[in-house]
Amino acid sequence: MWGRTGAGGNLQGVIDLRALREDPERLRASQRARGEDPSIADRLLELDASRRSALTRFETLRAEQKSVGKSVSKASPEEREELLTKAKSLAAEVKEAEAEAGKLGEELDTVLVRVPNLVEEGAPEGGVDDFVVMETVGEPREFDFAPRDHLELGEMLGAIDMERGAKVSGARFYFLTGVGAQLELALLNMAMNQAIEEGFTPMIPPVLVKPETMEGTGFLGEHSDEIYHLPEDDLYLVGTSEVALAGYHAGEILPADALPNRYIGWSSCFRREAGSYGKDTRGIIRVHQFNKVEMFVYTHPDQAHEEHERLLAWERRMLDKLGLPYRVVDIAGGDLGTSAARKYDCEAWVPTQETYRELTSTSNCTEFQARRLNVRYRDEDGKPRFAATLNGTLATTRWIVAILENHQREDGSVVVPEALRPYLGKEVLEPIQAAKDKNKGKKK
């Protein structure tokens, strides 16, 4: 779709087969770091070898067919008959050889698309719980009253309406109402502006994407059951604007001076949350639809690591401005997504849960997505090379949880962080109803 090769049938990229031939141990080591099967490297090498030999056979036959074909038109009537017979049998052979090469290419592809990105050196080993806390910023606030959770506060403020969300759309849907809607707009706008000041190009992308776009970003592998699909139209609802922004330059060769190419995307995000029944069922921590401002960068592979650090710094700046206590964690190999080589999360303190919850996540996808989507840049020597892509969260609906809970006062009002005030036009969010007042007359 994005300019992949024809007769051999195989993808151009996904992982670099030439690099694999030279150093298969690199992939084996990465697979071990992820807790996945290292022997896939050897399977790939085998498939690659047989595909290449089939391809060579096809190409040789094809070259012969072409030259015989050309001689047909120049031949004398007597020779013609004989040449045509030869050409016909060659055509059949070519067809057969092409099919064989194509079949082997497809076999290789099906294994290839399953191979996750190579883990960056330095990433912690292990699984979900083996992250490393890099830094803790701020102190969890000491309350001299019993803090209310974000939903109770949201209801008092007239900011969140879960019940009507469920009535209209089902579990894990909600309305942001009144100041809740305003707070979200203010927060996301503040994030957009911060990024724009840093030179990002603001983008409002489509939230429905084609299968190849979703596939290219690496979301259709293990986690395909997380993604909404519209079968009538064969379109996917994005779980993050990263998907559309990664697809934005698919099949293109970017001029070298265009890098780093930074975008800041604003979109609604949709997640089925299929594997999390019963988890985070209260409030807007884990919902099917939310809004997110996402940084997305195309850059030189050599500069990807530094860019990753910058994305993390920009995320932290947002959290700092909002006065939220948080910690930065380095995600372990086994918990990286398919496309990430390295991932840092920022987790904010949620007082009523007495724990840190993920607010941001920034991934260095190196050339993984660019290979699948065929995004290249032109090197100094004029050669096209695969770009690196990175992404990072700058604000989401979930941040409202942390803002409300951390900045609440005993009467249920919430102090608006100073940096947010210009966007919200309020210093304090005042309750419009007493706590625990469930007689709102809204049930059927």
Added chain:
RNA sequence: GGUGGAGUCGCCUAGUGGCCGAUGGCGCCCGCCUCGAAAGCGGGUAAGGGGCAACCCUUCGAGGGUUCAAAUCCCUCCUCCACCGCCA
């Protein structure tokens, strides 16, 4: 949704079955000329794959088909443009 037209190498463009991986122009790069520049002249200028190499193969929106042979003929799809219908 309906009808008609179109998609060719950065841009524009030639090309109706073999002499076409593909014409010409613009742009860009190199050289000549010039004190320097412009103009002019000459040359170069898609990507991917295989091979130590010579070289070979693939790709003319995508996929399939006809044929010894397809940019060229047929089918399906996608995109764009125009008009009609409908509508935020």
